[in-house]
Amino acid sequence: MFGSDSFWITLLLRWCVVGATTLVASLLIGSLLALIMHGGRAPQVIASSLGRAFHDLVFLSTRRIGAIALLTFKEAYRRKAFAVGIVFLGIFMFGGWFLGDSTELRSVAPYISIVINSMWFMLVPMALLISCWGLPADVKERSIHTVVTKPVRRSEIVLGRMAGYGAVITLILFTTAVVGYFWVVRQVPQRLSDQLIARVPVYGNLKFLTAQGAEAEKGINVGDPWDYRSYIEGQTKARAIWKFPKINKAELKSLGKLPLEQRFEAFRTYKGQIDLETRFTITFVNPDKDLRVPGGTFPTREFDVGGRDRVIEIPEQITYRDSYEADAEEKTANLFDDLIADDGSLTIEVGCVEPQQYIGVNVRDLFIRMPDKSFTMNYVKAIAGLWLLVMLLVFLGTASSCFVKGPVATLLVSSLIIMGYFLGGHIAEQQNQMMLMDDGKTVIDAGGPMESLYRLVTKETTLPDNIGSTIIKGTDRGAFMVLIAVYNLVPDLNWFNTGELVATGFDISLMGVILPCLIVVLGYLIPLVILGYFSLQLRELEHK
């Protein structure tokens, strides 16, 4: 998703649209206020303010920003902010308490998770508190008076504060990350140390064939409310078909094999032979040469909960028979020369072997496993993801503290964190429902808040067809639009969850994960600096 051009264009477009909308709205509100306050002089005042703002936001002094950043850093240091690091060290001293009996552990994930989660729980509140309370304290104690009466631009104060808090958090993060790394490396039992790797998955696209052989976007739902996996039935034409576009043929050739890893789930409609695992078949398909080569039959490892023994290695030369006849000719196909299509894609069909049993699959349940990368580098990338997250919070906190007092700024940013983690998906769902409503056929069961209220009061299941219903539906639509607007302004913090990847041993892609996070942070930095600048510029810096 992240790698595609369309994704970046969509991201940039959304940033521009949100930025431009906010800018126009701010200009309109500002113009209105200027008109009320200055009457006929309003155009002159607006032009002068915008000119000054442009100058103040563009011609910045790195010396002054550096001075304010250094001041901020010293403030945190002298006020013992770094004592938080000691708390972190304390967690490691007693870390074993949280892990239970290490002899029973089958994965290194708990060791890595405890480090990453401790850092998250330590650094996120800290970033929140120091960035939200610093500037308001400066205003309250009026020490800001001696700064703004020097040739310091408000934008430099905002940037200096952000840089200073950023430096404090970075230093703590760096120290705790180093301690955490050595803790993991030393604490992980020898028998699990081979799990300290970074698997590099190459994911494909997934389509299905139904039991009757028809193409489908999804398989069967076996009644699980969690719609993550679709199921294919055994001994039918049902197939899950992965297409891996543009695979790195040269790198795979150098390996001399195709390593695949699967995470399939078995669903049994009857107990069967419980000691035998449900099996699946793999078939390679090259539509250009009209070639179908069976890759073998494999167990799903359905009893191997949390284990990692799910790698299938397909040799470069595959010997197969293209029919089940006893005298069928034995053939050989070269995996890379014969089975990769002209467009560089590889197609793999997966079917379930056992009749009336099912195999559940998700697009991410089968991937090509490229050569593993270093755990250390992966850990560094996970820390980079966490660092970007706390930087974003520092920027949000500093900008908020420019226009509200410390407690309110803390509440505001805390709300943004909650929304960023939990509301994104919910609002996206609402957006999808609205899009469904737009097709004119779909009816949403519950409607919006107004419709729900109407139904609660009247105990009616449907809305009557009159003007009142139109108003109710219009209001609900308006409420959704507001939610969607908020959703577009709130950062999706799930993007920064790199800890789980490193804990489960997956490589964190620099281009696919870290770069998008960096761009998100920079995307927020620019408007937040502008917001902070205007908040400080347009208010009297007297504590009231």
Place this chain on the structure above:
Amino acid sequence: MSTESVIEIRNLSKVYRDFWGRTKVKALNSLSLDVYKGEIFGLLGPNGSGKTTTLKLLLGLLFPTSGEVRILGQPAHDVEKNERIGYLPEESYLYRFLNADETLDFYGRLFKMSRSELKQRKEELLDQVGVKHARKRQLKEYSKGMTRRIGLAQALINNPDLVLLDEPTSGLDPIGTRDMKDMILKLKSEGKTVVMCSHLLADVQDVCDRIAILYRGDLKVVGNVQDLIQSRDETQLLTSPLSPDAIRDVEETLKKHGASLKSTSHPTTTLEELFLRTVEESEQRPGRRFEPGERPTTESA
């Protein structure tokens, strides 16, 4: 004296309002005045008269409700003008976790000063304000007087053309007060303009060329200090000590000219001068105690 205006205030008003926009207090009411280059200008008035509000409006810390301010030829909100301004707030709102060295380093870096220039200026100022011995102590350990001194040093770090001092002698002991006044006079001698607001009238009288008196936001009096306090319908003669006969002769002579002698007395020194002399004498002769009625004789500053 120069007639070049460094500060021009025209019809400046400031109304403090509450959250709902209702008037809380009219702090300043259509104030108009000029401060000229090279003078020491005093803003006087009782508490709540609008002195500090005026200074804050000049510095852009507050926004005027109406009226206009130009300072060094620039509008009050202009940031560039601050390169040439030094400001000592009423309370020394400094960063208490910094020491004196770090404080001056920090404020110096906010100006266009080279590293060597800043270092030299810092040494000069620490020496001048007399906190060199405590330069590595955090300001939270400073007394109020020392904080005031380092506050003045930060106001002068950029060698400003215009210095705004809000209650500069507040919290200082008599020696500190004298040092502060000396410093203000030195600034004037260097051609700088000083605006100070204070309600310590003796201090203002000692150093100011011109004053303005504010009362509840209104400008009541503005002018040259000597002109304003001089009593032109009386004449004061100061002579060497006179005998009672000599006094009678003087009285006779005055009668011939149609004047009368209103009072005769020995002139008094100020309490401040007595205090400074005592301290100086004590420094020169430690252990010396003055008998009742005895006075120190050293000619002090």
